[in-house]
Amino acid sequence: MKIKRPATLALDEILPKKPILLMGSGPVPIPLEVAAANSIVISHLGETMKQIVSRIKLMGQYVFQTNSSKIFGIAGPSSAAMEMAVTSLLWPGKKALVLNMGTFSARFAELAKGVGAEVTEIFPVGLSPFRVQEVKAALENKQFDVLTLVQGETSCGIKNTELEAIVKLAKSFGVRTIVDAVCTLTTMPCPMDEWGIDILMVGGQKGISAVPGVAMIAFSEETFDYISKREERMPHWCLDPRRAYRFWGLGEYHYTAPVPGLLALHEALRLICEETLEKRFERHLTSSTTLQHCLEVMGLELFTPKEFRLNSVVAIKNPDKVVTKELISFLIKNHQVEISGAFGLDIVRVGQMGEQCRHENIKRTLEAIGAGYEHFGVKLNVYSAMIEFEKSRERESALYLSQMISEETKTSMA
Numbered sequence: 067m068k069i070k071r072p073a074t075l076a077l078d079e080i081l082p083k084k085p086i087l088l089m090g091s092g093p094v095p096i097p098l099e100v101a102a103a104n105s106i107v108i109s110h111l112g113e114t115m116k117q118i119v120s121r122i123k124l125m126g127q128y129v130f131q132t133n134s135s136k137i138f139g140i141a142g143p144s145s146a147a148m149e150m151a152v153t154s155l156l157w158p159g160k161k162a163l164v165l166n167m168g169t170f171s172a173r174f175a176e177l178a179k180g181v182g183a184e185v186t187e188i189f190p191v192g193l194s195p196f197r198v199q200e201v202k203a204a205l206e207n208k209q210f211d212v213l214t215l216v217q218g219e220t221s222c223g224i225k226n227t228e229l230e231a232i233v234k235l236a237k238s239f240g241v242r243t244i245v246d247a248v249c250t251l252t253t254m255p256c257p258m259d260e261w262g263i264d265i266l267m268v269g270g271q272k273g274i275s276a277v278p279g280v281a282m283i284a285f286s287e288e289t290f291d292y293i294s295k296r297e298e299r300m301p302h303w304c305l306d307p308r309r310a311y312r313f314w315g316l317g318e319y320h321y322t323a324p325v326p327g328l329l330a331l332h333e334a335l336r337l338i339c340e341e342t343l344e345k346r347f348e349r350h351l352t353s354s355t356t357l358q359h360c361l362e363v364m365g366l367e368l369f370t371p372k373e374f375r376l377n378s379v380v381a382i383k384n385p386d387k388v389v390t391k392e393l394i395s396f397l398i399k400n401h402q403v404e405i406s407g408a409f410g411l412d413i414v415r416v417g418q419m420g421e422q423c424r425h426e427n428i429k430r431t432l433e434a435i436g437a438g439y440e441h442f443g444v445k446l447n448v449y450s451a452m453i454e455f456e457k458s459r460e461r462e463s464a465l466y467l468s469q470m471i472s473e474e475t476k477t478s479m480a
């Protein structure tokens with residue numbers, strides 16, 4: 067039987083007539099430079115690619131704050147990077163302690179069970195991050211090989227405020243750490259070497275504002291050495307870091323690299339390096355704080371207690387009777403702004419990652435959210451929120467100007 071040729075549709079006929087501003091939990095809008103790079107295909111091997119790869123590694127070392135040369139790109143989502151980490155360090159007989167505070171930290175447990183490791187999960191008390199004492203109690207109870215945790219749990223907007231201390235504690239018990247900084251890297255500090263993290267990963271579609279489907283992972287030299295000596299077979303071929311090193315370390319063939327994705331990653335990392343991590347952290351903090359403040363002035367309640375709140379994702383409690391799906395559709399249809407729902411929680415989430423943290427994007431999002439909730443009968447004070455937004459913007463501009471003047475004065479006096 068012949069399969070009939072389908073009628074075709076041009077992309078223009080499928081994509082929304084007006085572009086949608088992506089203000090959810092990722093993917094996020096990308097800079098023009100990243101978009102342009104993502105449309106180029108060059109050979110995946112050869113001198114030009116070698117140079118691109120070495121620049122990605124160099125800039126990646128800055129972004130991950132590591133001297134390790136075992137830093138790779140991955141053709142796949144952040145979950146593939148998580149899978150590479152887990153399957154490298156765990157197999158039957160190995161024990162993992164998973165700090166589970168939601169959907170993404172729980173994924174580590176699934177991955178670890180998948181390779182036959184013995185998994186112990188612990189959960190924080192209520193809506194809070196993990197405390198060093200809780201983790202210590204678990205580590206004293208059993209000898210683990212690996213501890214996994216997220217810096218930020220995107221599903222509920224909580225950050226692990228004691229991450230550095232937890233990583234150091236694990237080290238003192240001889241336990242290796244795998245840290246997911248998928249939604250946090252470049253939005254807040256996560257210095258891999260200084261904190262002693264063994265494996266750290268990020269996805270393309272969040273804080274670094276590259277494209278979805280390309281991730282990055284870094285192994286400490288010591289951990290990579292350990293993995294290199296393992297005798298058990300690797301369950302994966304594509305996600306075997308020793309094979310990945312052929313491409314990322316030796317410039318040889320592993321698999322055909324996602325060339326446009328790597329070029330896009332190059333551009334995203336270059337823009338981060340040009341902005342500097344310090345300024346990027348500051349931009350995320352200021353932008354997120356403004357958004358949080360304005361939402362509260364508007365009369366909305368934020369889900370996560372202030373002291374544990376992520377910069378990168380802000381979770382809003384849905385007022386009574388508002389159906390998340392309907393609100394999200396309304397915002398897309400009437401304001402061309404997309405925010406996210408959540409997995410099983412009655413909240414909506416607004417992203418504050420990379421390009422999302424721009425004044426015009428926050429303003430549009432605040433206006434849309436205000437109008438959206440009011441449409442569904444929630445009484446809000448949108449006007450006051452927008453005045454607060456303008457005040458914050460003026461304060462930021464004044465601060466920016468004074469910083470520029472002081473930098474220029476320093477340069478002219480030098």
Ligand SMILES: Cc1ncc(COP(=O)(O)O)c(C=O)c1O
Binds near residue numbers: 143170216218219
């Ligand atoms: C903290 C965190 N980890 C892992 C993931 C999984 O990312 P991906 O969907 O790219 O596999 C996400 C995605 O939202 C995330 O927020």
